[in-house]
Amino acid sequence: MIAPQPKNLEGLLSTEAVLDNGSKFAAFVAETLNPSLDIDWLRSVTSLPILVKGVLTAEDAIKAMEVGVAGIVDSNHGARQLDYSPATITVLEEVVRAVGGKIPVLIDGGVRHGTDIFKALALGAQAVMIGRPVLYGLAAKSFILLKIGRPVLYGLAAKGENGVRRVIEMLKDELEPTMALSGCLTVKDITRSHVRTEYDRFNCRL
Numbered sequence: 001m002i003a004p005q006p007k008n009l010e011g012l013l014s015t016e017a018v019l020d021n022g023s024k025f026a027a028f029v030a031e032t033l034n035p036s037l038d039i040d041w042l043r044s045v046t047s048l049p050i051l052v053k054g055v056l057t058a059e060d061a062i063k064a065m066e067v068g069v070a071g072i073v074d075s076n077h078g079a080r081q082l083d084y085s086p087a088t089i090t091v092l093e094e095v096v097r098a099v100g101g102k103i104p105v106l107i108d109g110g111v112r113h114g115t116d117i118f119k120a121l122a123l124g125a126q127a128v129m130i131g132r133p134v135l136y137g138l139a140a141k142s143f144i145l146l147k148i149g150r151p152v153l154y155g156l157a158a159k160g161e162n163g164v165r166r167v168i169e170m171l172k173d174e175l176e177p178t179m180a181l182s183g184c185l186t187v188k189d190i191t192r193s194h195v196r197t198e199y200d201r202f203n204c205r206l
């Protein structure tokens, strides 16, 4: 056993890896990652809404809609799996356009500041998700360094539940002034016209 068996996948997923036959990493990936996406099976084991995570192209967004998922997460899994996968913010608009408002599009990957949340919402995401900041509070660290000049780590690893709460509060505390400075009273007021992208530059949309 090289990874703890998640309780919710008991009986469904094995994390046993073959250790004496070539690469341990390849064995682990082959054992734990299933490249097929069987939404029908997933529906048969849960009544929860199913969101597909890892969508980075219009083509995959359309496929996901065709199988009837409740939402899409524009994600590269924290850029930890495949080198050279695109930054999620750079493909968000492509995915949002393909979906055409039929189902929610969420995004994660690299959200560290309130301004990142603002940009994602402006480009059409319904919500953002965060991974590493709640684990170890990197965003909090750089924020505090800038604000008061001494390193303070927040996040689950450093401060437990309170650290996670603090990371979320800090993101909110950054988002609100970003909105105010951009003339947005509510989240609904954040629109595509509040950001400029490479697409705008090359297509002379400005």
Ligand SMILES: Cc1cc2nc3c(=O)[nH]c(=O)nc-3n(C[C@H](O)[C@H](O)[C@H](O)COP(=O)(O)O)c2cc1C
Residues within 6 Å of the ligand: 053, 075, 076, 077, 078, 079, 080, 108, 109, 110, 111, 129, 130, 131, 132, 133
């Ligand atoms: C330690 C760690 C383990 C992760 N494990 C998984 C996983 O098993 N499945 C998955 O879809 N994403 C996994 N992710 C990716 C996160 O769910 C999320 O997509 C990513 O961390 C978001 O990017 P961020 O860390 O820049 O916020 C993991 C991320 C980290 C840091």
